[in-house]
Amino acid sequence: MAVVGIPILENLYMTTMDMWPVEAKEFNRNYLFYEYLKEGRFTTTKCQNCGYVAYPPRIICPECYSDNLNYIDLPTRGRVIVFSEEVKGVPLGFEPPLIHAVVDLGVEPVRRLLTRIINCPAGYLKRGDEVELAVFDVPEIPIEKGKTGPVMVKRVFFAFTPVKS
Amino acid sequence: MSRRAVIIAGGQCKWGVREAHLVDLFQEAAKACMDDIPQLKPKEIDGLIVATSYAGRCSFQVNTAPVIAERLGLKPTSICTRCDTLCAGGSTGIILARAMVEAGIADIVMVAGGEKLFTPQKWEVFYSELASVDHDWDGAHGMGLPPPFFALTAQEHMLHYGTKKEDLAAVAVVNYNYGAENPFAQMQKKLTLEEALAAPVVVPPLSLYDCCPITDGAAACIITTDEIAKRYTDRPLVYIRGSAQVCLNSVTANFPGVHLADWPHLRLAAEKAYREARVSPSDVDVAQTHDCFTISEIIEVEELGFCKKGEGGEFCRSGETKLTGKIPINTDGGLLSVGHPFGATGIRQGIEIMKQLQGRARHQVPQAEIGLTHNLSGANAEHTVLIYGREPVK
Numbered sequence: 001m002a003v004v005g006i007p008i009l010e011n012l013y014m015t016t017m018d019m020w021p022v023e024a025k026e027f028n029r030n031y032l033f034y035e036y037l038k039e040g041r042f043t044t045t046k047c048q049n050c051g052y053v054a055y056p057p058r059i060i061c062p063e064c065y066s067d068n069l070n071y072i073d074l075p076t077r078g079r080v081i082v083f084s085e086e087v088k089g090v091p092l093g094f095e096p097p098l099i100h101a102v103v104d105l106g107v108e109p110v111r112r113l114l115t116r117i118i119n120c121p122a123g124y125l126k127r128g129d130e131v132e133l134a135v136f137d138v139p140e141i142p143i144e145k146g147k148t149g150p151v152m153v154k155r156v157f158f159a160f161t162p163v164k165s
Numbered sequence: 166m167s168r169r170a171v172i173i174a175g176g177q178c179k180w181g182v183r184e185a186h187l188v189d190l191f192q193e194a195a196k197a198c199m200d201d202i203p204q205l206k207p208k209e210i211d212g213l214i215v216a217t218s219y220a221g222r223c224s225f226q227v228n229t230a231p232v233i234a235e236r237l238g239l240k241p242t243s244i245c246t247r248c249d250t251l252c253a254g255g256s257t258g259i260i261l262a263r264a265m266v267e268a269g270i271a272d273i274v275m276v277a278g279g280e281k282l283f284t285p286q287k288w289e290v291f292y293s294e295l296a297s298v299d300h301d302w303d304g305a306h307g308m309g310l311p312p313p314f315f316a317l318t319a320q321e322h323m324l325h326y327g328t329k330k331e332d333l334a335a336v337a338v339v340n341y342n343y344g345a346e347n348p349f350a351q352m353q354k355k356l357t358l359e360e361a362l363a364a365p366v367v368v369p370p371l372s373l374y375d376c377c378p379i380t381d382g383a384a385a386c387i388i389t390t391d392e393i394a395k396r397y398t399d400r401p402l403v404y405i406r407g408s409a410q411v412c413l414n415s416v417t418a419n420f421p422g423v424h425l426a427d428w429p430h431l432r433l434a435a436e437k438a439y440r441e442a443r444v445s446p447s448d449v450d451v452a453q454t455h456d457c458f459t460i461s462e463i464i465e466v467e468e469l470g471f472c473k474k475g476e477g478g479e480f481c482r483s484g485e486t487k488l489t490g491k492i493p494i495n496t497d498g499g500l501l502s503v504g505h506p507f508g509a510t511g512i513r514q515g516i517e518i519m520k521q522l523q524g525r526a527r528h529q530v531p532q533a534e535i536g537l538t539h540n541l542s543g544a545n546a547e548h549t550v551l552i553y554g555r556e557p558v559k
Contacts, residue, residue: 021300055419056416081424082317082320084313085369086312086368091288091292091294091310094307100307100313109418113418114308114314114420115306116306157305159306
């Protein structure tokens with residue numbers, strides 16, 4: 001829907017209207033989290049100085065302020081502690097049912113991870129159900145590259161999905 | 166003698182779906198505030214603290230304070246700034262104004278908060294709410310709009326403490342009935358338990374009347390010292406006796422409680438504010454708590470110490486928050502009835518407590534001496550408590 005005179009409505013990209021993270025290396029020092037997601041890995045950062053594991057990943061350790069961090073793998077399966085189902089009035093960009101769950105991945109700091117549950121019909125999920133990481137593509141973004149102009153950059157995001165028994 | 170901060174005047178505009186611009190709402194609120202204290206002239210106000218979070222997204226306006234100062238005819242010389250703590254913005258402004266007048270940096274500060282949330286196309290505000298939580302880690306899961314998060318909170322309270330849907334509905338009934346006579350309220354109507362229980366479901370177990378509405382609106386108040394206040398008013402002085410603002414997390418995965426219905430950050434804020442104010446929960450005569458959802462008020466009465474943990478549902482259902490109860494709460498209608506233009510809410514609460522302590526509230530608590538306001542903000546990421554009193558801390 002192009003509206004003459006309002007640039008955003010002429011198919012230009014706007015960070016301020018992007019519901020997904022800007023994940024590219026050029027704009028995000030935690031880009032590796034998303035690179036690992038593309039491999040099906042769910043990761044976060046661990047401090048090499050004091051051993052503290054923080055979620056979400058950081059650039060500095062929130063405990064000792066060391067910047068010597070590396071990525072570790074987190075479990076990709078967990079159990080639903082509690083969940084909600086929104087079937088009407090879901091926000092733009094999401095499809096009903098919009099399901100959210102607090103999921104226990106079994107280790108700190110993700111004993112109570114709040115995540116979206118996808119590929120799951122309304123009324124299907126139960127407390128205690130096993131769920132697993134689900135990685136999906138989200139819209140690419142154009143990043144300006146000088147004279148070559150904008151380059152489209154692939155992106156992914158994650159949710160969890162019921163484990164098929 | 167040390168300088169002691171007081172709240173001496175305040176007012177709000179009509180809240181709801183308003184045919185007005187953001188700066189219009191601020192002007193209406195400032196007029197209502199100044200009409201409350203005719204002896205004070207705008208040119209005597211030396212500080213302005215503006216509380217708004219959505220001006221940038223819904224009104225395409227950042228650096229809001231100078232814009233508002235100019236519209237209000239103020240020429241601040243001590244402070245002219247904006248605070249952006251979403252639902253706690255107004256209370257944040259009052260805390261900062263108190264600190265500035267008690268430090269002698271400012272003399273008379275207007276704290277004005279407001280939001281224009283209804284854009285020409287309504288989807289835009291829902292979309293923008295993805296920015297009110299940690300955008301990349303919660304917003305991208307569609308957690309921007311609060312009902313799902315508080316639905317999970319309500320479920321956990323039900324699971325751990327046996328709270329019932331009727332307990333939630335009872336909160337809505339009490340607060341709506343307080344607000345039914347408030348001409349500034351968005352949802353100015355009486356509500357019965359039957360209506361509340363029969364309302365359409367939003368996200369189970371929350372129904373329509375369990376959720377505060379989306380609101381355009383603004384409010385403003387004046388913070389100064391007790392000595393300066395005496396030049397302008399003969400009304401009883403209302404002192405700011407204590408405050409606390411506690412933030413232990415932002416991303417929901419790092420929620421500090423053992424479950425979502427356990428709010429240690431509110432307990433910490435309450436303990437600190439009570440200690441500074443030198444009062445205990447039983448000293449509080451009237452409170453304005455952050456009833457963004459009915460379940461919120463149930464957990465707040467527990468964590469603020471008005472009843473035991475887990476008994477908030479029973480406490481609210483048995484009428485303890487009515488004028489005849491143990492502690493009247495949200496006596497002007499609260500967020501559920503008056504509405505919730507984020508930056509304005511803490512100011513509205515402060516004004517209601519001021520009126521209660523001055524003996525001029527619509528639903529007056531007899532001989533109220535100590536009042537409390539509370540906000541939560543973000544995805545239950547921050548808790549803010551202010552305690553007001555007819556007497557200063559001695």
